Amino acid sequence: MSxxxxxxxxxxxxxxxxxxGIFQNVLTIDGEKIVDSEQTIGYIHRAFEKIAERRxxxxxxxxxxxxxxxxxxxxxxxxxxxxxxxxGVKTTRRIDYMRIILMELARITDxxxxxxxxxxxxxxxxGFVYVFQERERVYEIYEEVSGARLTTNMGRIGGFERxxxxxxxxxxxxxxxxxxxxxxxxxxxxLRNRIFMDRTINVGPITAEKALNYGFSGPNLRAAGVDxxxxxxxxxxxxxxxxxxxxxxxxxxxYDRFCVRQEEIWQSLKIxxxxxxxxxxxxxxxxxxxxxxxxxxxxxxxxxALIWHFxxxxxxxxxxxxxxxxxxxxxxxxxxxxxxxxxxxxxxxLHFRRPCFIYYQALPEMIRGGVxxxxxxxxxxxxxxxxxxxx
Amino acid sequence: MENxxxxxxxxxxxEQDIFEMNTNTDMLTVTVSYPVIHDVIRYLKxxxxxxxxxxxxxxxxxxxxxGLPLGVIYHLHNIYENxxxxxxxxxxxxxxxxxxxxDLFAAANWMERxxxxxxxxxxxxxxxxxxxxxxxxxxxxxxxxxxPLEDPTREDKDDRYFGR
Numbered sequence: 003m004s005x006x007x008x009x010x011x012x013x014x015x016x017x018x019x020x021x022x023g024i025f026q027n028v029l030t031i032d033g034e035k036i037v038d039s040e041q042t043i044g045y046i047h048r049a050f051e052k053i054a055e056r057r058x059x060x061x062x063x064x065x066x067x068x069x070x071x072x073x074x075x076x077x078x079x080x081x082x083x084x085x086x087x088x089x090g091v092k093t094t095r096r097i098d099y100m101r102i103i104l105m106e107l108a109r110i111t112d113x114x115x116x117x118x119x120x121x122x123x124x125x126x127x128x129g130f131v132y133v134f135q136e137r138e139r140v141y142e143i144y145e146e147v148s149g150a151r152l153t154t155n156m157g158r159i160g161g162f163e164r165x166x167x168x169x170x171x172x173x174x175x176x177x178x179x180x181x182x183x184x185x186x187x188x189x190x191x192x193l194r195n196r197i198f199m200d201r202t203i204n205v206g207p208i209t210a211e212k213a214l215n216y217g218f219s220g221p222n223l224r225a226a227g228v229d230x231x232x233x234x235x236x237x238x239x240x241x242x243x244x245x246x247x248x249x250x251x252x253x254x255x256x257y258d259r260f261c262v263r264q265e266e267i268w269q270s271l272k273i274x275x276x277x278x279x280x281x282x283x284x285x286x287x288x289x290x291x292x293x294x295x296x297x298x299x300x301x302x303x304x305x306x307a308l309i310w311h312f313x314x315x316x317x318x319x320x321x322x323x324x325x326x327x328x329x330x331x332x333x334x335x336x337x338x339x340x341x342x343x344x345x346x347x348x349x350x351x352l353h354f355r356r357p358c359f360i361y362y363q364a365l366p367e368m369i370r371g372g373v374x375x376x377x378x379x380x381x382x383x384x385x386x387x388x389x390x391x392x393x
Numbered sequence: 394m395e396n397x398x399x400x401x402x403x404x405x406x407x408e409q410d411i412f413e414m415n416t417n418t419d420m421l422t423v424t425v426s427y428p429v430i431h432d433v434i435r436y437l438k439x440x441x442x443x444x445x446x447x448x449x450x451x452x453x454x455x456x457x458x459x460g461l462p463l464g465v466i467y468h469l470h471n472i473y474e475n476x477x478x479x480x481x482x483x484x485x486x487x488x489x490x491x492x493x494x495x496d497l498f499a500a501a502n503w504m505e506r507x508x509x510x511x512x513x514x515x516x517x518x519x520x521x522x523x524x525x526x527x528x529x530x531x532x533x534x535x536x537x538x539x540x541p542l543e544d545p546t547r548e549d550k551d552d553r554y555f556g557r
Contacts, residue, residue, distance in 0.1 A: 043525065043526065044525060044526035044527060044528075047526040047527065049535065049542075051511070051536065052535060052536055052542055053542065055542070056542050087419065212499070214446065214447060214472075215498060215499045215500065216499045216500050217447070217448055217449070217498065217499075217500030230472055235472070235475045236475055324417075324418060325418055325419075325422075325479075326418065326419050327419065327420065327449075327468060327477070327479070329449075336449070338449060338450055338468075340450065340452060340466070340468070342454065351452075351454050353450065353452040353466075355449060355450040355468075359503060359507075360450075360500050360503070360504070362503075363499070363500070363502055363503045364499070392526055393526075
């Protein structure tokens with residue numbers, strides 16, 4: 003090195019238990035302090051944007067599932083809303099409230115994983131095990147609504163494939179009653195724990211200006227002090243009917259990110275309770291015959307339904323040409339869909355604005371000057387999900 | 394701010410280089426010529442009345458049958474007034490060079506690498522332009538329209554069922 007020092011290169015390799023996903027960090031270390039780092043990503047790149055150019059519109063939902071696979075409903079519903087924006091379809095309040103319940107459930111599960119994994123990376127595995135049992139309950143709710151647990155393929159353009167069954171409502175109520183006890187126990191374990199606080203306060207900080215310049219959004223940006231939330235500045239799906247606080251941190255360090263996510267779980271619980279109590283009556287889908295499969299009894303008896311069913315399954319329905327950008331507040335930040343359509347059966351260009359990909363490039367700056375164990379905690383507190391990183 | 398205010402402002406500053414302004418889509422869409430793209434984005438970011446300080450996303454696009462086939466599309470966001478704008482610029486296949494905006498937005502670093510990886514658009518002035526999601530030794534640009542989705546040399550997959 004030019005200043006006479008000799009630095010070590012440490013490869014925090016792609017398959018490492020502390021990397022939550024498959025991505026590589028090559029660190030340049032001076033003794034114990036990290037001087038620089040370089041990221042290699044793309045180990046799970048599945049060419050979604052290219053595949054989307056060959057799939058009819060309702061088959062792209064399965065691709066969006068696999069972006070941030072910890073909170074798949076948000077991705078699905080965001081894509082359906084993008085299509086509805088292109089087609090000019092307006093949904094009813096009942097559909098909006100049902101979507102809000104599922105999106106907030108997904109947000110809760112994603113934050114639960116992130117926070118418990120910060121605990122695991124600092125050595126506290128118990129919280130993780132307790133909290134994952136709650137995620138199991140949410141999987142059962144997803145199974146009642148859409149049939150699948152993780153990659154849910156939930157909903158349709160114009161609503162849902164079926165209404166919430168009584169079993170789904172019962173499981174949802176049980177979950178809402180049970181989660182606060184588990185959350186309190188989890189917080190007693192970590193939130194004011196002296197060792198945890200010493201390990202996470204002032205670790206991996208970032209200032210608000212730098213965070214905005216790096217394109218941060220979501221809990222990572224709110225921990226740095228900026229209260230930007232797409233649900234509030236650009237309410238979609240009737241979020242403006244709900245009253246919730248946006249938790250904001252001060253330092254932008256790991257402890258602030260932990261606390262912001264923890265408080266967002268409580269706020270999401272409040273929103274779900276509110277939505278469930280005030281769920282309006284109505285149908286679970288609007289009338290979009292070109293994209294919404296007709297009921298099977300009608301397909302076997304009526305001619306129009308048969309034709310629509312055939313056209314939808316073979317993907318031969320026309321879409322207006324145009325371009326649209328729609329974004330939702332996913333668990334990691336602003337998940338955007340930029341759709342360019344030329345009037346054909348599949349998009350001409352579909353670009354996913356993936357929040358993880360954008361804020362992960364700030365990592366070298368956040369871990370510079372810290373030690374290796376701080377780097378591991380910073381990485382896990384940023385909630386990097388490999389599926390969203392590579393797409 | 395209103396779209397008309399934006400349109401007036403941009404026209405006054407960049408009269409020769411704006412090709413097209415479109416308000417029929419969900420946000421104002423402006424197409425500019427590629428040499429001035431850096432100045433346009435810097436003007437949108439630093440002018441106190443416009444204040445588009447957040448780069449939402451940057452992506453590429455390929456229209457094979459146009460005179461300027463390769464395009465870069467920028468989405469900017471004024472988070473204080475919730476106003477979005479879309480800027481497009483197009484280049485030729487022989488000289489796909491666009492000035493980088495990493496000096497204005499640090500977020501553009503990986504986004505430009507991804508656009509280079511997929512479309513082959515070279516961003517001049519980028520600190521480290523190399524492929525990011527594909528392997529380094531890939532010798533073509535996969536998102537361009539001439540490259541098929543499936544590998545055409547495979548014998549086992551029947552094209553009637555896959556990759557329609």
